Amino acid sequence: xxxxxxxxxxxxxxxxLLLLVILAIMKKSRIKQTRLLLVxxxxxxxxxxxxxxxxxxxxxxxxxxxxxxxxCAMIGFSIHRVLSKxxxxxxxxxxxxxxxxxxxxxxxxxxxIKVVIGTAIFNPQYAIPLSGMIFGNTMTGLNLGLKSFTxxxxxxxxxxxxxxxxxxxxxxxxxPFVNNSLETALLPTMNSMIGMGIVxxxxxxxxxxxxGTLPAVAILYQIAIMIAICTVVCLSVFSSLYWGHKxxxxxxxxxxxxxxxx
Amino acid sequence: xxxxxxxxxxxFKEILNFPPVAIDRGEVIFITGRSGSGKSTLLKMFNGxxxxxxxxxxxxxxxxxxxxxxxxxxxxLLVAQGVFLFSGTIQDNxxxxxxxxxxxxxxxxxxxxxxxxxxxNFPLAARCNTMSGxxxxxxxxxxxxxxxxxxxxxxxxxxxxxxxxxNRLLQNLRDFAKDAAVTLLxxxxxxxxxxxxxxxxxxxxxxx
Numbered sequence: 001x002x003x004x005x006x007x008x009x010x011x012x013x014x015x016x017l018l019l020l021v022i023l024a025i026m027k028k029s030r031i032k033q034t035r036l037l038l039v040x041x042x043x044x045x046x047x048x049x050x051x052x053x054x055x056x057x058x059x060x061x062x063x064x065x066x067x068x069x070x071x072c073a074m075i076g077f078s079i080h081r082v083l084s085k086x087x088x089x090x091x092x093x094x095x096x097x098x099x100x101x102x103x104x105x106x107x108x109x110x111x112x113i114k115v116v117i118g119t120a121i122f123n124p125q126y127a128i129p130l131s132g133m134i135f136g137n138t139m140t141g142l143n144l145g146l147k148s149f150t151x152x153x154x155x156x157x158x159x160x161x162x163x164x165x166x167x168x169x170x171x172x173x174x175x176p177f178v179n180n181s182l183e184t185a186l187l188p189t190m191n192s193m194i195g196m197g198i199v200x201x202x203x204x205x206x207x208x209x210x211x212g213t214l215p216a217v218a219i220l221y222q223i224a225i226m227i228a229i230c231t232v233v234c235l236s237v238f239s240s241l242y243w244g245h246k247x248x249x250x251x252x253x254x255x256x257x258x259x260x261x262x
Numbered sequence: 263x264x265x266x267x268x269x270x271x272x273x274f275k276e277i278l279n280f281p282p283v284a285i286d287r288g289e290v291i292f293i294t295g296r297s298g299s300g301k302s303t304l305l306k307m308f309n310g311x312x313x314x315x316x317x318x319x320x321x322x323x324x325x326x327x328x329x330x331x332x333x334x335x336x337x338x339l340l341v342a343q344g345v346f347l348f349s350g351t352i353q354d355n356x357x358x359x360x361x362x363x364x365x366x367x368x369x370x371x372x373x374x375x376x377x378x379x380x381x382x383n384f385p386l387a388a389r390c391n392t393m394s395g396x397x398x399x400x401x402x403x404x405x406x407x408x409x410x411x412x413x414x415x416x417x418x419x420x421x422x423x424x425x426x427x428x429n430r431l432l433q434n435l436r437d438f439a440k441d442a443a444v445t446l447l448x449x450x451x452x453x454x455x456x457x458x459x460x461x462x463x464x465x466x467x468x469x470x
Contacts, residue, residue: 162346165309166406167335168362253331254311 004211064122071131075102078139086146088258092247097240104235105134112228134232141233145185149241152177170249178241185237189230266445267413270317280304288443290436292456295466301449305415309338339411343418345402353386359405376404381430396422415447432459
């Protein structure tokens with residue numbers, strides 16, 4: 001395998017020309033999201049350049065504190081993104097979501113780095129990219145699960161109230177919504193697993209192959225990370241919704257869903 | 263004689279005030295009042311869905327805040343305005359609601375008896391999702407009646423019915439309540455129905 005061909009600034013700049021294609025299609029289709037596209041592209045560039053600079057420094061100075069701070073920043077950002085997308089959750093539910101993201105993510109990451117790979121948990125070469133994939137996917141899965149949960153509860157208000165009036169335990173009424181939302185959150189990850197290797201070569205594997213890693217090694221890592229991602233999405237969504245739904249009623253079996261009764 | 267259901271003067275959310283009430287077993291009570299006067303809220307305080315800010319509700323002389331709310335709701339059953347039915351047939355719905363109450367599915371004859379009580383002459387295999395609002399409302403009412411509650415609270419049960427069906431239904435409900443000593447609390451905007459079928463009318467003040 002050859003090493004990666006390094007891009008100079010001119011070559012790198014050429015890729016931005018592709019944005020013109022998107023802009024042209026947006027204009028023709030009258031999609032008024034050109035500003036968002038430009039902001040997103042700019043933000044991505046700035047954020048990744050900054051991340052690159054920080055990672056270069058951390059890789060040059062592999063101290064546990066730097067790895068820890070970087071991973072904590074990722075966790076904090078994931079939690080912030082999920083909670084800001086779900087502002088209607090009550091305070092206890094938000095705490096449960098935050099703890100689920102951090103707990104499930106760190107647990108799987110620890111297992112992956114320490115047990116599967118067998119290296120030091122603070123090794124930035126492994127801890128940081130794996131954290132990115134784990135917490136990034138947790139964020140997406142959880143957003144999907146919470147959205148499905150809150151929307152289906154709102155849509156089925158009549159069903160919930162009817163069963164509550166019949167003397168049915170709130171947990172028995174709400175658990176089917178937990179189960180359905182968990183399924184919704186897991187489907188994209190499982191679908192991408194089905195298409196993997198045939199429809200798509202995933203980003204991590206592509207990156208490894210581009211940088212000169214043998215495809216056989218890259219495949220092993222990719223399979224391992226996909227299973228880890230599926231597990232972390234499942235764990236974080238399940239624990240968020242399973243414990244979170246219990247905050248939606250009190251000991252008197254009265255619902256505490258914002259906007260319904262208060 | 264201890265009232266089956268009673269309350270002090272109740273306050274809820276500062277703007278709503280309810281007069282003290284005492285309702286005996288087997289009574290048929292109509293609750294009237296303008297929209298926003300808190301009729302539905304009152305029923306939700308009687309089955310513990312809401313807790314009053316001031317005052318207490320008593321079931322068989324016991325403050326309901328000391329009772330298990332799930333057990334209370336099985337005895338003081340509220341049929342709210344919005345009717346929910348599962349997809350499937352009438353029989354499927356009986357089975358599904360019985361399953362939620364952790365009871366075995368009822369016999370066909372029993373289902374038919376309660377459907378007739380609610381003026382519904384439909385086969386048990388009829389699908390509920392093609393039925394009108396009034397028909398769905400009566401199927402749900404039949405399911406609730408079949409649970410044999412001590413108190414049955416109905417929030418505008420005749421709102422989607424024509425006058426003849428409404429009269430037949432209320433007569434059947436009144437007869438059933440008197441035979442089985444079931445207490446009925448019925449919210450209605452129709453004073454003539456309240457006069458005709460109620461033992462008493464509680465008129466709530468306020469509202470729009």
